[in-house]
Amino acid sequence: MAIGTLRRRPPPAATIPIAALVLLLVMALGVALGSVRLGPAAVLDGLLDRGDPTARLIVWQLRLPRVLVGACVGANLALAGVLLQGITRNPLADPHVLGFSSGAGVAAIAVLLLAPGTPLALIAPAAFAGSLASAAAVYALAWRGGISAVRFALAGVAVAAFGTALSTAVIASSDLFTQSALSFLAGGLFARDWSHVHQLWPYTLAAGVAALLTARWLNVFALGDDVARGLGVRVERARLALVALAALLTGSAVAVSGLLAFVGLVVPHAARLLAGNDHRTLLPLAALLGAALLVLADTFARVAFAPTEIPVGIVTAVIGAPAFLALLRTRA
Amino acid sequence: MSASVAPPLLEARGLHARYGTREALIDVSLTVTHGELLAIIGPNGSGKSTLLRTLARMQRPTAGAVTLGGVDLWALSPRAVARRVAFLPQAPEAPADLTVEELVWHGRYPHRGMLAPPTSADGAAVKRALAWAGVDELRARPLGTLSGGERQRAWVALALAQEPELLLLDEPTTFLDLGHQHELLALLRRLNAERRLTVVMVMHDVAQAAQYAPRMLALLAGRVLLNGPPAEVVTSAHLATLFGARLAVLHDPVSGAPAIVPAPL
Amino acid sequence: MPLRRLLPPLATLTIALAALFALACGDDADEATADAMATATTATRTATGSPATGAVAFPLTVKDMLGKDVTIPAAPQRIVATSPSAIEILYAAGGTSVARTSTARFPAEVASLPDIGRAEQLAFEQVVAQRPDLVLADASLQAQVATQLASALGGVPVVFVGATKYDDVATALRLVGRIVGKPAVAEAAAKAMDNAKATAKAAAAGKAAPKTLVIIGAPNDPYAALPESFVGDVLALAGGTNVAAGLPANAPFPGYTKLSLERIVTGAPDVVLTVTVGRPGGPSLADGIKGDAGYATLPAVKQGRVHNIDVEVFLQAPSPRAAEGLASLTKLLFPQ
Numbered sequence: 001m002a003i004g005t006l007r008r009r010p011p012p013a014a015t016i017p018i019a020a021l022v023l024l025l026v027m028a029l030g031v032a033l034g035s036v037r038l039g040p041a042a043v044l045d046g047l048l049d050r051g052d053p054t055a056r057l058i059v060w061q062l063r064l065p066r067v068l069v070g071a072c073v074g075a076n077l078a079l080a081g082v083l084l085q086g087i088t089r090n091p092l093a094d095p096h097v098l099g100f101s102s103g104a105g106v107a108a109i110a111v112l113l114l115a116p117g118t119p120l121a122l123i124a125p126a127a128f129a130g131s132l133a134s135a136a137a138v139y140a141l142a143w144r145g146g147i148s149a150v151r152f153a154l155a156g157v158a159v160a161a162f163g164t165a166l167s168t169a170v171i172a173s174s175d176l177f178t179q180s181a182l183s184f185l186a187g188g189l190f191a192r193d194w195s196h197v198h199q200l201w202p203y204t205l206a207a208g209v210a211a212l213l214t215a216r217w218l219n220v221f222a223l224g225d226d227v228a229r230g231l232g233v234r235v236e237r238a239r240l241a242l243v244a245l246a247a248l249l250t251g252s253a254v255a256v257s258g259l260l261a262f263v264g265l266v267v268p269h270a271a272r273l274l275a276g277n278d279h280r281t282l283l284p285l286a287a288l289l290g291a292a293l294l295v296l297a298d299t300f301a302r303v304a305f306a307p308t309e310i311p312v313g314i315v316t317a318v319i320g321a322p323a324f325l326a327l328l329r330t331r332a
Numbered sequence: 333m334s335a336s337v338a339p340p341l342l343e344a345r346g347l348h349a350r351y352g353t354r355e356a357l358i359d360v361s362l363t364v365t366h367g368e369l370l371a372i373i374g375p376n377g378s379g380k381s382t383l384l385r386t387l388a389r390m391q392r393p394t395a396g397a398v399t400l401g402g403v404d405l406w407a408l409s410p411r412a413v414a415r416r417v418a419f420l421p422q423a424p425e426a427p428a429d430l431t432v433e434e435l436v437w438h439g440r441y442p443h444r445g446m447l448a449p450p451t452s453a454d455g456a457a458v459k460r461a462l463a464w465a466g467v468d469e470l471r472a473r474p475l476g477t478l479s480g481g482e483r484q485r486a487w488v489a490l491a492l493a494q495e496p497e498l499l500l501l502d503e504p505t506t507f508l509d510l511g512h513q514h515e516l517l518a519l520l521r522r523l524n525a526e527r528r529l530t531v532v533m534v535m536h537d538v539a540q541a542a543q544y545a546p547r548m549l550a551l552l553a554g555r556v557l558l559n560g561p562p563a564e565v566v567t568s569a570h571l572a573t574l575f576g577a578r579l580a581v582l583h584d585p586v587s588g589a590p591a592i593v594p595a596p597l
Numbered sequence: 598m599p600l601r602r603l604l605p606p607l608a609t610l611t612i613a614l615a616a617l618f619a620l621a622c623g624d625d626a627d628e629a630t631a632d633a634m635a636t637a638t639t640a641t642r643t644a645t646g647s648p649a650t651g652a653v654a655f656p657l658t659v660k661d662m663l664g665k666d667v668t669i670p671a672a673p674q675r676i677v678a679t680s681p682s683a684i685e686i687l688y689a690a691g692g693t694s695v696a697r698t699s700t701a702r703f704p705a706e707v708a709s710l711p712d713i714g715r716a717e718q719l720a721f722e723q724v725v726a727q728r729p730d731l732v733l734a735d736a737s738l739q740a741q742v743a744t745q746l747a748s749a750l751g752g753v754p755v756v757f758v759g760a761t762k763y764d765d766v767a768t769a770l771r772l773v774g775r776i777v778g779k780p781a782v783a784e785a786a787a788k789a790m791d792n793a794k795a796t797a798k799a800a801a802a803g804k805a806a807p808k809t810l811v812i813i814g815a816p817n818d819p820y821a822a823l824p825e826s827f828v829g830d831v832l833a834l835a836g837g838t839n840v841a842a843g844l845p846a847n848a849p850f851p852g853y854t855k856l857s858l859e860r861i862v863t864g865a866p867d868v869v870l871t872v873t874v875g876r877p878g879g880p881s882l883a884d885g886i887k888g889d890a891g892y893a894t895l896p897a898v899k900q901g902r903v904h905n906i907d908v909e910v911f912l913q914a915p916s917p918r919a920a921e922g923l924a925s926l927t928k929l930l931f932p933q
Contacts, residue, residue, distance in 0.1 A: 232414030232442035307720035
């Protein structure tokens with residue numbers, strides 16, 4: 001490090017290509033590994049959609065879409081986490097804590113309450129709507145001639161608690177078969193295929209690009225509402241746009257993967273420890289790291305005790321928590 | 333008063349505004365001309381901060397209007413205002429690991445497009461702001477490592493990077509020790525004198541305000557009580573009305589600066 | 598783009614909600630399932646004409662137990678059955694599987710087959726890797742992932758079988774018998790199930806039906822089987838009166854009700870049957886109940902009529918073994 005500066009970080013811009021490389025490697029790993037052992041040649045053939053039909057099916061129909069869904073979900077949740085932490089200036093904010101995803105759980109259960117036996121494919125759009133609705137509820141509850149960051153966070157926590165309580169109450173007392181709702185609440189990437197990829201990637205791309213464009217807003221938000229306003233930001237309008245964006249990212253991810261905590265909370269901090277507070281670097285870095293973490297965790301979940309799978313939510317915590325603590329000790 | 337005379341830089345007429353549900357400003361009018369240095373004083377709750385926020389387009393008046401160069405403040409976009417007026421709130425906060433230079437770059441926000449890369453003019457403005465505020469030596473330092481005075485100068489540099497005509501500050505010396513208080517006020521007076529920067533600041537310390545500001549505006553219960561040079565405003569009688577306390581005004585025999593002490597019984 | 602992607606599922610959701618609402622108003626969900634299964638049986642019969650004897654011609658189109666038409670191009674050589682229940686039905690109908698699920702233990706010969714994961718969360722790629730030409734999937738456990746399973750298998754026919762009632766097993770046997778080309782074997786197995794029913798009915802005839810409660814869970818967190826559950830159905834066939842009949846199905850799995858100890862005491866069952874979930878070889882729920890003071894006043898406990906029954910046969914893997922299960926219930930309900 002140069003003398004005369006107190007900065008201990010590598011140049012922030014360098015972290016992005018490195019993270020992109022890591023993501024590519026992790027995705028390659030996710031495609032190469034599974035409960036069935038395939039040679040590198042078979043995997044490559046599968047990716048090129050040629051050769052042995054069995055390997056082709058395993059690689060092209062099972063592993064690749066699941067890796068892609070994992071990457072999109074991880075990126076969405078991490079981006080939503082960065083946005084929400086930026087809006088609330090609260091390091092503990094994330095889509096889960098602020099109730100953006102608990103609405104999805106309530107909606108999923110409500111659908112099963114009204115229509116027992118509804119397949120998972122139809123629960124997803126309901127979960128998406130539920131997630132948007134709970135985000136809107138948080139925003140509306142926090143509104144009092146304007147939104148203060150603290151009130152927004154508190155309203156979020158309240159909505160999250162309410163949603164969770166509602167889900168638990170319904171599950172505990174309802175006279176309907178809630179197994180699919182339970183598995184939805186637990187979250188995971190089991191049996192996710194191309195239809196889920198198609199359902200999710202437009203959101204990841206569109207909302208992701210939009211999120212990257214909001215980097216300068218978020219940077220100014222970090223200086224407080226008054227300074228942001230003084231610099232010419234229409235604070236309320238910007239905050240509404242950012243909340244809507246976070247809701248889209250969360251809702252689309254939750255609709256596909258169910259509720260997965262941890263990624264949205266911890267990945268933004270990991271990215272911050274690596275590259276600092278500038279959202280122009282932070283947002284893309286968090287997206288890449290979130291994608292990489294979830295793909296890695298899901299690969300582990302599929303392979304570790306094959307052919308039995310373990311829930312990916314457990315794995316993200318088991319891999320992510322020590323990695324994050326190590327970062328915290330060495331960097332902060 | 334001929335029509336060819338340029339409108340004042342900032343003018344408030346018949347301003348009413350609320351703080352929460354309370355009527356915080358009642359029929360306040362004032363004019364700030366180009367190159368002035370004005371201090372707003374008054375007891376706690378007199379409406380000083382609300383007045384400054386209304387002048388800064390932070391808060392919409394319930395009645396009356398503020399004009400900037402003759403144009404209604406609310407007819408201008410926030411960015412257009414931000415290119416001409418910089419506002420520094422009381423005790424602003426920023427991430428501790430943000431460097432001084434990164435902070436000051438934010439001052440270019442109103443001058444840049446959403447996606448436009450920084451221009452050489454932006455870079456030059458940041459450099460100037462760092463130099464004028466006396467923080468160019470500190471540019472690479474994270475804010476968390478600075479003293480209170482250094483940090484406040486960094487915030488002034490952010491405001492200067494906006495290249496404003498008018499700088500509005502809300503109690504800029506709060507939380508600074510005495511040495512840093514005078515250092516900051518001297519900086520503001522220098523910027524006012526040498527760079528023709530118009531400054532309006534809310535001040536807590538009446539004696540300090542009198543020492544640095546050629547003109548003072550005193551608010552009491554949301555109304556303008558006094559508006560004039562320190563010698564007229566800072567008198568024992570006025571202080572009794574403003575603060576409800578028996579105070580005496582002494583003058584430093586060398587500089588003539590006023591000092592306020594409890595009046596002998 | 599996102600909107601257009603979302604519209605079809607949203608439209609489907611609306612229609613499905615409306616349809617299910619209409620259904621719920623007129624009919625009971627269970628009756629609807631029964632109807633579907635009845636249709637399945639009829640369709641099977643009409644397709645072949647003489648199910649018991651005739652050779653099966655391929656390509657063969659069957660209606661599976663999710664009510665879907667499946668065409669099987671040629672006599673299957675490599676079948677993968679994806680749940681303990683499906684495996685037992687397949688073997689009883691004269692077929693064999695080339696893989697097994699993690700917990701499948703019956704028939705014993707499947708132990709040596711490759712493991713494809715738990716039935717609730719199949720390792721799809723293991724299924725694919727077996728290069729099956731037919732997959733026999735579980736209608737109760739795997740209906741949720743039917744589309745994913747189909748796309749993973751790339752055109753290999755998937756037939757869903759399962760049993761939520763005793764008679765469903767015979768239906769499944771006859772369906773699978775035709776697929777594996779052994780309708781006679783399957784018919785014999787199905788007949789055996791029907792015979793077991795008749796035997797049980799005869800044994801119970803003229804005797805007072807004992808008040809019975811079937812419990813799973815733990816002594817302090819008991820769930821009782823309703824008549825709609827598989828074990829509840831077998832209990833009714835055995836001639837027991839289900840004390841839990843009429844209670845709401847409010848357990849987190851279908852066909853069961855959450856019980857309070859008070860309800861159990863007021864129900865005063867003559868017989869308590871327990872299904873122990875958990876590690877095989879562990880303590881049985883029956884022992885737990887016998888040793889629990891809260892249950893001490895029950896007639897069943899006082900008379901030593903608390904019995905543990907097989908968790909696979911009655912809960913985890915509804916199968917042709919239910920015929921023996923039925924006979925064992927007869928013995929417990931009407932001891933000599």
